[in-house]
Amino acid sequence: MAMYKHILFFVFVLVSSTAFSQYTPMTAFGYQMKRVSVDSTLHIPSFCGVPTLRNSQLKNGALAMDTCNNTLYKYTNANGWSAISGGGGSGTVTSVATGYGLTGGPITTTGTISADTATLSGKYVRISDTSGMLAPYLNGADTVSISNRINEKFNTSDTSNKWVNSVTSLNDSTIRVVKGATTTDIIIRSSATVTAATRLVTTVYNNSGSTITKGSVIYINGRHSSNLPTIALAQANTEQNSYATFALVENDILNNNSGTVIQAGNITNLNLPTANFTDGDVIYLSPTTAGGITRNKSTVLAPNHIVKIGTVTRAHPTFGSIEIKIENGWQLDELSDVSIPTVPFDSVLLQFSRVDSLWHDVSVSNVIGNRYIKPSDTSVFQRKNVAAYTFKANNTNAAANATDQVFRDPGVQTYTGTITWTGTTAPSGTTNHSYNWQRIGNQVTLNITLNYGTAGNGLTAVNMALPADCPAPKEQSGLGAANDILYFATGQMTTATNTSNSNLNRAALRVNGADTGYEVFVSTSSGAYRFVNITVQYFVN
């Protein structure tokens, strides 16, 4: 713009000079103004090359044209002559040259510039040069080279355990880092201290195969690939189903979905009808319904496994609530001062040992030890396995081990032995005969009772064969012939069961007349008898 001002000013001066006839040649500066014509064109000093001043008039600016080089010059006192350039506007590229790797130039009118692939080959990487690119740099087989490069970058020669294999979220507060063969769980703790909480909850995953409904009691049975614990319904019927009882489901958890369970604190909006529950009821894990609860404590005791779930804080069919505080019952073998197997032997007892201050399971024999009589002490006390129909006694004149003595008491039996009456008419009618004997050691006591409905007549004696199951009597020395009396007895024949016989009655156990066995008899004065009772004591061999 300045240039144009100068030009306009110059023109104005020339016009003014011409118009107003003020023509002043610049003789003092070495130029002669031969002609000034401004009617159509204005001619300024022209040179072929850089203009020069004829005289030194440094304070005055000047314009001149280099007509040879088509350049307009200006002169200033500060910079001297300089070509006038710029001025804006637009132009046309008249020539395009080429450089390294390009062909087809220069272009002055039209043409095509192309890449010289032959020249570029070996100089730059091309997209198609995959093999050439990967071989020296990214070839997978060149692990040594890669390793070396890695080592160089990381300035270490041990790359084996420097890489993290995986980082996973184990749960809400734990990150698991696997590096090489090492697994490290980093527990993230809040910087803030929790001073109060109303519930303790855990996010879990349901892969049980069906929806686990709100309020169900669950235990953790494994881990899902999402690193959430998986759950199953708890039940108090077995130790396996109950000992790990963990929490109650907050809301329905669909199969193959995650959800929240409450370990401690309040769970609301449960179906706890007042017909079945009362505020303050302590509830337990149900032994009959998987995931269920019951307030009937008697049903969860052994052989079931008691697990206290919490306390009903509101009994209501839709807004029921429970304050959860799960307390798993302890097995005897889980107590810290009891050392017994999970399934002890049968009939063992608990015995406390001051050696290790623990309760142990011990057999009865071990409980007794050497201080008391025990079943195995048969050689000393002869207490074990008392033989059939025996008792223990000492049949010596000094303290000694007891020996087996016969004892038998068959009880009352119906007498069916042979009865022989002596008289005119035997008693008859309905009979109710019985006998009873008992053996203690070598002594036998026998009682026989004959009871008839109709009395006989002229009766003086009756013989009764020794019952077949009675031990045979011992025949004392010199005795044993037919009809020999072995043992006297007491007995009577009477006319009724409630009377006695005032006559002399004789009774005894003797060898029978054929000397083939034994019999007891009663004899008395002739009478009409229907009742006989005889008791005899005798010894056996």
Add this chain to the structure above:
Amino acid sequence: MGHIRQKLNIEGKESTTYTVVITDNWTEPLAQHPAMLEHPEVFEISTDPIPADCQYLQYISENN
């Protein structure tokens, strides 16, 4: 071979007791036995089998 038995119904009284009169040493006909002669209303001769649970009577004659 018969035997003497005490009747099972004596004077209208039924009896379940089977009483056989001992005749081991009696060589005469049973009908001549004192029991038959003295108390025919009580005794009778029978050829029925003697039951195992019978009782015996050593008959004592009233004439002795």
